[in-house]
Amino acid sequence: MVKMIDVAKRANVSTATVSRVLRNPESVKELTREKVMQSIAELNYQPNVLARHFRRSKTNTILVIVPNIANTIFSQMVQGIEETAVQNNYRVLLGNSNRNVEKEYDFLDLLRQRHVDGMILLSSRIDIDTLNELTAQFPVVLASEYLNNMSISTVRIDNRKHGKEAAAHLLSLGHKRVAHISGGLNNRISFDRQDGYLDALTEHGLKRDNRLIREGDFTFTSGYNQMQELLSLRDRPTALFAASDEMAMGAIKAAKEKGINVPEDLAVVGFDNIRFSSFFEPGLTTVAQPAVEMGSASMELLLEHIKDPNFKPAERVLKSELIVRESCGLKG
Amino acid sequence: MVKMIDVAKRANVSTATVSRVLRNPESVKELTREKVMQSIAELNYQPNVLARHFRRSKTNTILVIVPNIANTIFSQMVQGIEETAVQNNYRVLLGNSNRNVEKEYDFLDLLRQRHVDGMILLSSRIDIDTLNELTAQFPVVLASEYLNNMSISTVRIDNRKHGKEAAAHLLSLGHKRVAHISGGLNNRISFDRQDGYLDALTEHGLKRDNRLIREGDFTFTSGYNQMQELLSLRDRPTALFAASDEMAMGAIKAAKEKGINVPEDLAVVGFDNIRFSSFFEPGLTTVAQPAVEMGSASMELLLEHIKDPNFKPAERVLKSELIVRESCGLKG
DNA sequence: TATTGTTATGTAATCGTTTACATTTTATAT
DNA sequence: ATATAAAATGTAAACGATTACATAACAATA
Structure with a gap:
């Protein structure tokens, strides 16, 4: 497996420079950058994300706990979450709890073990104490539901x-x-x-x-x-x-x-x-x-929490719409 | 953040011993093991999975590419995959491609960058050459579809x-x-x-x-x-x-x-x-x-590939069943 | 008791990036 | 030309667990 040092040698620079080309291109002189880019291409270098995550102690992955993935509403929310996540260079790990509380608790370890950078709950049966413990330490957003007296960001409808x-x-x-x-x-x-x-x-x-x-x-x-x-x-x-x-x-x-x-x-x-x-x-x-929008809004909120650990819990209330079809009969 | 060395010090052992207690308990003397376990509990030590993954260059995560998460069939397959995955201490990363070929190609980088240990495709629009390139290097299983003349493991129905x-x-x-x-x-x-x-x-x-x-x-x-x-x-x-x-x-x-x-x-x-x-x-x-079963079967096959890189591509054909309801009328 | 084998533990190198800090190069002002 | 500031690059120390290898403790045997 070709690693950064190989690229560095071929381009006659240090690994620091290669790293900078990858993460901070503007801090490297044009000419050097090109040399490095070429070496990367020639060697077909793929950065080792495991090393990267370890070093930066960030995974660029977030966890979404879904009570039931087969439900259209939830899958649409997930879609919204994913879109926003990808735009921001994040990956989405889906935890399907199947409305099983234990499974939801299991997933929390992913957060505690810093396997993921944050979590979005799409409705949850987790008790308030645990939730409080988590939100105090990690970025968490609650979508579709909300709880009183909680310091947790929520996205919901009225x-x-x-x-x-x-x-x-x-x-x-x-x-x-x-x-x-x-x-x-x-x-x-x-x-x-x-x-x-x-x-x-x-x-x-x-x-x-x-x-x-x-x-x-x-x-x-x-x-x-x-x-x-x-x-x-x-x-x-x-x-x-x-x-x-x-x-x-x-x-x-x-x-x-x-x-x-x-x-x-x-x-x-x-x-x-x-x-x-x-x-x-x-x-x-x-x-x-507006399920898709609720998803995006949740992800946006989560990103704010991730970027700024002091971000104050916020609440976003989105608008729904009555869609009139046949089942209610005509006005009369 | 409390780390392994803290646990080691408190238990008066080396980090090697702590690590062994975690990964190979039977190689540590009962008494020592107990001391270590206690320190772990007292300090509420959570191993840093990022460091662990990096060191072992394994993530215990697999990727499932789903064409459409909202489709019952696929969500059931995912359920089967997840069950088997969890039993084997694996996590499932869901890639929702929304039948978008480009997105499917994007997800492949997760495999190339060793972000995941293997991949299950639930129907795929990825071209044969790419697929061949991947299966040669990484564990991959194709579920529900199959391709001729391919050296890729498949799970499907007839x-x-x-x-x-x-x-x-x-x-x-x-x-x-x-x-x-x-x-x-x-x-x-x-x-x-x-x-x-x-x-x-x-x-x-x-x-x-x-x-x-x-x-x-x-x-x-x-x-x-x-x-x-x-x-x-x-x-x-x-x-x-x-x-x-x-x-x-x-x-x-x-x-x-x-x-x-x-x-x-x-x-x-x-x-x-x-x-x-x-x-x-x-x-x-x-x-x-048998969507759930197809999911489990795929995961089982994938695990075999992960454990043994020389595992020969296999094919599992599961049985379906005709369910007679009203829409076909009565026999007569 | 000495010898050998076995088991348990410790030491320290390692994984591959990132980044603080040090150094060199380049640009700008005098 | 020289001094100074700014920009680009390099050096090397992290990050925290794992594990090959070395060593110590213990057990079994003659």
Whole structure:
């Protein structure tokens, strides 16, 4: 394996100069630089990144902990992260936790052992103490979720506001019995979307009806199951706001099976705008999260932390958008 | 940052002994080992992986190049890879190429610069020469696809056989006009599935009808578009074998829009068994690839290459399974 | 007890870059 | 030409773990 000293010898310079050509070209005289570049080319020299990382104690790699890589939202966020990372000469190591807390804890060692320069959490079940310990020492950004009283940078959307928007859309179509299937209530996001739904009810002069509110867990199956319960009520809801598209789809499946048509008999709005929302029958009205942008924003924030360890935790709240398709019926 | 020498001093041993306790515990006397372990615990010593990697010129990290992380098949394969990797104390670096050839080439530098110990390609657009150059020097495994005359280890399914199975299922239900929408024909897999389809026709005494064969590119939209063409034929097909579930779904959407019912007027079989196949209306009959197993098998193969650089390229062909749901109609 | 073999530990070189500091070269001003 | 400042380059010491080799401790045997 050809190393820096070989390049140096061939170009009649010292390794210091070769190193400078690579890392600080402007600090080397044009002529010298060319000589060195030529030697590098001739010898097909590839710098040893392991030595480099060791010496600089930086890996130019960041870790992203993903609860579920198969989920469109997360993969889009990852895409945004990657784009920004590559632009800044960083690599992205993906840690797929599969919603398994232990695995998430395992990944933290990558940070502690300085295997990576920083970490982005896309939703996390890690306890606050550990998180505080980590953020005190390493650059960490939390995307999509947020925690109160935490000194951790976050990028998120205003789930409450957009939950309200979604529910308000149904209410503005004249629905009086609007049901809600929430995400798992171990999750701040779920509460926020539900609170938004409640806000909308209040604003339209309607009272909360607990029979119309059911807890799911963001999955298709939970949407399906909870909808069956809702449909067995004496007073069926005429509309549903589901906290995720998957649950909305599950709910629609349950409705169809009972011969209830969507949107005629049941108007549905979801949340997320996953890839299949537009393919689904009927096309799903939903709140589109700017997932890619959230990814880039997270990476940008992380880079600031990496560059400046004293960077104060910041919060970026991005805008979502209600995408109206067929599942909510037409205004009337 | 506490380092090995600190641990050594506290335990009254040399760094060599500490290192041995960490890497070769059985070569150290019980008593000494305990002393060292205690120092490690007391000082909360975390070995510097950068130094370790540099010294051993091994990273215990492998790279997986994924064409599209959002695709269920690929994310499942990744899951299988990760499981096996973690069991063997390896980390997985994900390179999301987004079907962008240039990005794939970029990732290869990670291998050349020994940033990773090996690489798994989940379908690849990299040219044969480059691939040959790499496999000669580094451990590489190709999953899901394969190439002729290549000295590269592969893990795949028998696409031709299973394509035949899918088409044969439709033929055995009595259909005479079975259409096929293939994947992009820049891709071996697409040819194989199509050849399987043709095999099935032959076996059922039917002739190839080119008007019934159309080229898609695995996406929903291409399935939708190609189906529109097929439906405008004088003699409409009564059945369709699509080379991917997404295309099958797109095709079904196109059919529904023309008032053609699935499966009554059009029987459909897809390929892949992605997550949404079971949620779709109607439930999609499809060929389920053992994606997770393919991932593990790839990682196992890669580990063999890493351990033994003289390991001969091997091929593992795994079995797929036809999953019958509603979209193909009942036998009769 | 002396001899030999075995096991456990220590010493110090090594991996290949980077970079603080020292030195040389070049440019600028007098 | 000389003095001084600025720019370019070189020298050599890091970075922190691993490991070949040397040595010491211990055990087994005659």
